[in-house]
Amino acid sequence: MTDVLRYTAFSSDPAGGNPAGVVLDASGLGDADMLAIAAELDYSETAFLTAPPEGLGEKGRAFTVRYFSPRAEVPFCGHATVATAVALAERIGPGDLVFATPVGTVPVTVTDDEGVLRATLTSVEPHSEDIAPDDLAEALAALDWPATDLDPALPPRIAYAGARHLVLGAATRERLADLAYDFDRLAALMRRLDLTTVQLAWRASDTVFHVRDPFPVGGVVEDPATGAAAAAFGAYVRELGLVPEESVLTLHQGEDLGRPGVLTVTLRAGDARVRVGGAGARIPE
Structure with a gap:
């Protein structure tokens, strides 16, 4: 059974911000599986993590990330990126992360501000x-x-x-x-x-x-x-x-x-x- 975490982004209050699904290990899931999970969760996006490309980032702090809405895969999602970074920081500690996304490499930094985790992503070229x-x-x-x-x-x-x-x-x-x-x-x-x-x-x-x-x-x-x-x-x-x-x-x-x-x-x-x-x-x- 796939473990789907639920996090909100852009708020320290679970009732605020934008909720996202986070699957920290999607290695056994195909596209249809990920779409079905996103549709069942019915948040605007769910992030799915797998192993990073070889040579990307520090070991254990780099991941490949894909994003699915309830209807389709989307190329990039900021709030699900923040939610994912916070979920990871709770498990491996604040600091720098690197995400390989469909649109390119997205660095993310997580800090602990008096017990509140904050994540900042750096976009691809706009x-x-x-x-x-x-x-x-x-x-x-x-x-x-x-x-x-x-x-x-x-x-x-x-x-x-x-x-x-x-x-x-x-x-x-x-x-x-x-x-x-x-x-x-x-x-x-x-x-x-x-x-x-x-x-x-x-x-x-x-x-x-x-x-x-x-x-x-x-x-x-x-x-x-x-x-x-x-x-x-x-x-x-x-x-x-x-x-x-x-x-x-x-x-x-x-x-x-x-x-x-x-x-x-x-x-x-x-x-x-x-x-x-x-x-x-x-x-x-």
């Missing part, structure tokens, strides 16, 4: 691109957002830091809070554009944002805290010059779902990669 006007119009129609509800200071773009996300800026906190969309219509557009989530963002201050992430392609209405999207968003705001090249951003996510979480996004001058960190905790059985 980038962003324009979205075609017709595709943007379809996204807004699926969300039932008039174009006037967009924040012109956060222009729509597709951002990538391991997975592709459509970034849309909300003009008001009220617009962000009112999320009722056409699940199948948005999912169809996202599959066509190879999007993992839609990152909806409202800027509260220079370095503080509130975000939400519809995830219909994963069979989930909304992801409570999305590390991959946070990494992509950090690259997006830096690329557009919306924040200094050296910045620490705070993203609040999950408040409108009753699962508040906090994601810390760190941008470093001279390093295109984005660091995303947060607390984690085991969810009691």
Whole structure:
């Protein structure tokens, strides 16, 4: 019987953040098995660990990781990475880890902050691109957002830091809070554009944002805290010059779902990669 652990990411409270499944030994599982486990658990993602490629990282602290939503494998998942790192740290101690993922090598550092474990991942090389006007119009129609509800200071773009996300800026906190969309219509557009989530963002201050992430392609209405999207968003705001090249951003996510979480996004001058960190905790059985 496969041992499936349950952890939350981006919160020290098991009732907050984003829950993920973690399978520390998936060596005997095939793709169909992993998909079935993820579907039965019904979290937005479950991480499955196997032995690392030869020569990767320190022995016992490097792993191959794959991620499955209830409907399909996804290339990368930030919150499941944080959850997995915290689960490992409880067993082998805080410190540096290395994950070989489908999108590349992802280093993770876990620290113990007065009994609270915090994991920080370093993304793969990010980038962003324009979205075609017709595709943007379809996204807004699926969300039932008039174009006037967009924040012109956060222009729509597709951002990538391991997975592709459509970034849309909300003009008001009220617009962000009112999320009722056409699940199948948005999912169809996202599959066509190879999007993992839609990152909806409202800027509260220079370095503080509130975000939400519809995830219909994963069979989930909304992801409570999305590390991959946070990494992509950090690259997006830096690329557009919306924040200094050296910045620490705070993203609040999950408040409108009753699962508040906090994601810390760190941008470093001279390093295109984005660091995303947060607390984690085991969810009691």
